Amino acid sequence: MIADEPRFPGPLRRHLLSPVTRIALRVQQEILGAVRGFLAARGFVELQAPIIGPVTDPGVRGAKQVDIDYYGARYKLMSSAILYKQAALLTFDRIFCVAPNIRLEPPETASTGRHLVEFHQIDIEMAEASREEAMAVLQGLVVHTVDAVVRNLAGELEALGRDTGAFAELLDQPFDRISHAEAVARLEAAGHPQRGAAELAWSGERALSGKATRPFFVTDYPKGSRGFYDRESRTSAGVLRNFDLIAPEGYGELSSGSERESEYARLVTRMRETGENPAKYVWYLELAREGIRPSAGFGLGLERLTRYITGLDEIWQVTPFPKLAGVVSP
Amino acid sequence: MTRLHAPGFPEELIRARARTGQAAAFPSEKEYGHAVFGAVPTTGDDLLDRMRLAPPIFMPQRLEKLIELGREPTYADVELTTLIGGIPARLPVYVSALGSTEAAGSGLGLSVIRQAARLGVPLVIGENVASTSGYRDTETAAGLHLRIKTYLAELRGEHGGIVVQQNTEDADSEVWNLVYSDPVVADLLASGRLAFELKTGQGAKPGLGGMTVLDAADATRLAGRYVLDTTFGRGALLRSGSPGTFTEEILGQQIRLMRNNYPRARVWVKLPPVRDVRAAALVAWSAGADSVTVDGGEAGTGWAPLAFLQHAGLPLAECLRRLGPPPSCVLVSGRMWEGARAVKCLALGATAVGLGRAALLAVDEGPENGLVNLVECLALEMRMLVSALGKYAPARLGPEDVWLPEAGS
Numbered sequence A: 001m002i003a004d005e006p007r008f009p010g011p012l013r014r015h016l017l018s019p020v021t022r023i024a025l026r027v028q029q030e031i032l033g034a035v036r037g038f039l040a041a042r043g044f045v046e047l048q049a050p051i052i053g054p055v056t057d058p059g060v061r062g063a064k065q066v067d068i069d070y071y072g073a074r075y076k077l078m079s080s081a082i083l084y085k086q087a088a089l090l091t092f093d094r095i096f097c098v099a100p101n102i103r104l105e106p107p108e109t110a111s112t113g114r115h116l117v118e119f120h121q122i123d124i125e126m127a128e129a130s131r132e133e134a135m136a137v138l139q140g141l142v143v144h145t146v147d148a149v150v151r152n153l154a155g156e157l158e159a160l161g162r163d164t165g166a167f168a169e170l171l172d173q174p175f176d177r178i179s180h181a182e183a184v185a186r187l188e189a190a191g192h193p194q195r196g197a198a199e200l201a202w203s204g205e206r207a208l209s210g211k212a213t214r215p216f217f218v219t220d221y222p223k224g225s226r227g228f229y230d231r232e233s234r235t236s237a238g239v240l241r242n243f244d245l246i247a248p249e250g251y252g253e254l255s256s257g258s259e260r261e262s263e264y265a266r267l268v269t270r271m272r273e274t275g276e277n278p279a280k281y282v283w284y285l286e287l288a289r290e291g292i293r294p295s296a297g298f299g300l301g302l303e304r305l306t307r308y309i310t311g312l313d314e315i316w317q318v319t320p321f322p323k324l325a326g327v328v329s330p
Numbered sequence B: 001m002t003r004l005h006a007p008g009f010p011e012e013l014i015r016a017r018a019r020t021g022q023a024a025a026f027p028s029e030k031e032y033g034h035a036v037f038g039a040v041p042t043t044g045d046d047l048l049d050r051m052r053l054a055p056p057i058f059m060p061q062r063l064e065k066l067i068e069l070g071r072e073p074t075y076a077d078v079e080l081t082t083l084i085g086g087i088p089a090r091l092p093v094y095v096s097a098l099g100s101t102e103a104a105g106s107g108l109g110l111s112v113i114r115q116a117a118r119l120g121v122p123l124v125i126g127e128n129v130a131s132t133s134g135y136r137d138t139e140t141a142a143g144l145h146l147r148i149k150t151y152l153a154e155l156r157g158e159h160g161g162i163v164v165q166q167n168t169e170d171a172d173s174e175v176w177n178l179v180y181s182d183p184v185v186a187d188l189l190a191s192g193r194l195a196f197e198l199k200t201g202q203g204a205k206p207g208l209g210g211m212t213v214l215d216a217a218d219a220t221r222l223a224g225r226y227v228l229d230t231t232f233g234r235g236a237l238l239r240s241g242s243p244g245t246f247t248e249e250i251l252g253q254q255i256r257l258m259r260n261n262y263p264r265a266r267v268w269v270k271l272p273p274v275r276d277v278r279a280a281a282l283v284a285w286s287a288g289a290d291s292v293t294v295d296g297g298e299a300g301t302g303w304a305p306l307a308f309l310q311h312a313g314l315p316l317a318e319c320l321r322r323l324g325p326p327p328s329c330v331l332v333s334g335r336m337w338e339g340a341r342a343v344k345c346l347a348l349g350a351t352a353v354g355l356g357r358a359a360l361l362a363v364d365e366g367p368e369n370g371l372v373n374l375v376e377c378l379a380l381e382m383r384m385l386v387s388a389l390g391k392y393a394p395a396r397l398g399p400e401d402v403w404l405p406e407a408g409s
Helices: A012-018 A019-041 A082-088 A106-112 A131-152 A155-159 A164-172 A181-191 A203-213 A265-273 A278-290 A302-310 B011-025 B059-070 B105-119 B129-133 B144-154 B168-172 B175-179 B183-190 B216-222 B250-259 B277-286 B308-313 B316-323 B341-345 B358-363 B371-386
Strands: A067-070 A073-077 A094-102 A117-128 A176-179 A216-219 A242-247 A252-259 A297-301 B080-086 B087-088 B093-098 B124-125 B162-166 B196-198 B211-214 B228-231 B239-241 B267-271 B289-295 B329-335 B352-355
Touching: A012 A019, A019 A094, A019 A131, A019 A302, A067 A094, A082 A094, A082 A117, A082 A278, A082 A297, A117 A131, A117 A302, A117 B289, A131 A155, A131 A164, A131 A252, A131 A297, A131 A302, A155 A164, A176 A181, A181 A203, A181 A216, A203 A242, A242 A297, A252 A302, A265 A278, A265 B250, A297 A302, B011 B358, B011 B371, B059 B196, B080 B216, B080 B277, B080 B329, B080 B371, B087 B308, B093 B105, B093 B358, B093 B371, B105 B124, B105 B144, B105 B358, B105 B371, B124 B144, B124 B352, B144 B175, B144 B183, B162 B168, B162 B267, B168 B175, B175 B196, B175 B250, B183 B196, B196 B250, B250 B267, B267 B277, B277 B289, B277 B316, B289 B316, B316 B329, B341 B371, B352 B358, B352 B371, B358 B371
Parallel strands: A176 A216, B093 B124, B093 B352, B124 B162, B162 B196, B196 B267, B267 B289, B289 B329, B329 B352
Antiparallel strands: A067 A073, A094 A117, A117 A297, A216 A242, A242 A252, A252 A297, B080 B087, B211 B239, B228 B239
């Protein structure tokens, strides 16, 4: 067991020299290898995600985008590869990327233990796939990855004080799933105020996560809590065909995914419902007008998965050059 | 310095209040003893102007107050402090949206902001400010960040707060995201005194977006983000924002997303004077809006086509009639500057009234105290009128307190 680290990263030299950092990054390398192997074996093609573009995922929960001057045009650093993932399915049936994302999150996220301003997502998109197929891939991917790390880096996990017994259920049993409405009911019954029309509050999600002993899915988030591209149910108005994967032991959300809207008129209408100006999505909407493929996919946070597997308290411990909201850092 | 004008507005009366404050609520004291006074017959077609406040003789609520105080109550006993869309205010008045229109972006705008803060009344910062003038990069009077800092520098006590509007073009500039994560608003957020107002239109030009007149240099900078029209020939260009497209579903979902994204901010919704104002307000409230602002057809500080100023949009009185007794907070603006019009609106269901043009005129007259004087005069009138109706808080007013000639009794 390595001695406790502070809540916030100290000087960069100390962080880079820390044995915790070194082991966490070794685990992350193992994770990436396992992910690539798993996905390649199932026909996924790895693409390099764009870093800049005229528009990016609008995001929710108050995270800001970063503008850059692109030869006089206003461009964005990518906060998510979602729009490009959908477009890329014109080339391949199944794609993935390890995509860098920048989100200037509200300062209060600096202390959640699981928010970084600069992070990576293992981003997957599958043409003509249902939500259930995407969830099956995600479950298989997480189980395969945890199994690889436990098998190959047992000594490293032990050095970090991570009890691999925590993964026994994950490796052995399917992940549970509950609907967002059920999650709200459970939270309210436990005395956590939670609005039915909103994203689960971080404190409530942490409480649900803390009670779980293996990862579980939350499905069917309400419209008004997610972006325009999550597909609305055609049979239950206002309910999205989406999901989050929540890690147990209080580690919280690892991944968000969904079936996607792909019809032009629905995309434009949903953009308005999320307060977006369709004019700025011109390249994406032009593709959609001519036809993009129905799909499902997800983004799995690389640093969050690494934190969960290593059992570290703070997400900055699993990245070499951490950037926390509101903290000016290298 | 050019004097500000507001055609069709009682400019001289407002300037007098900005100079002399509460004294302007009365005829000149020099005439006392030398003249007799009565009502001047009301002309014009403004429905609110034609209404009269109708005090009763029997006043059970005054009796309640008498018992509480152990003496006869006076107008000084009227309690004006109130919650406006969740924000505590010293009286049921807010300073309504002063956006990117040039009159608001000058030093006048900053005077309005300073005095609103000193008064402890909420300030609404209008649309297109950050989209046209930037957020933090500019230190001109028009910058959004500077407007917020200016207000906070003068804010004392527990009353007052800031409301930031966002329209479609502002959404591109992520105005709310910028404000929400700015450390400068941390105290406001912690005390529930920051609100975001979703703008769906405005009084002066319902169905149109914000309009301003730009010179060629500004026009080049904003090309691509706004519609620019060479209406005025060479030199000046007309810049138009988009009013945005709304259905019940779009409005409801936008509000839910605001509550989802900014859980610590109040949510306000601004409606233009539209025929379906009640349906829109009900959607807003049921989606969780803390407040709905209705801009009467007679409202607005911005640039609008004459056809709209004269002919488009319902008058405020009709908007209030269509809204009926509101289940939640309604804020109204439109030709507000004195107590009687304000009290009529409060009696018809409004929680507070917004000062727009009157605030700019008042600070044009008195850069240090013009708005403070105007509002203190308005507050005195409110107290006297509310107490004359036998009530001691604006929330106790009701439609029985107002008489409309056409209604007969």
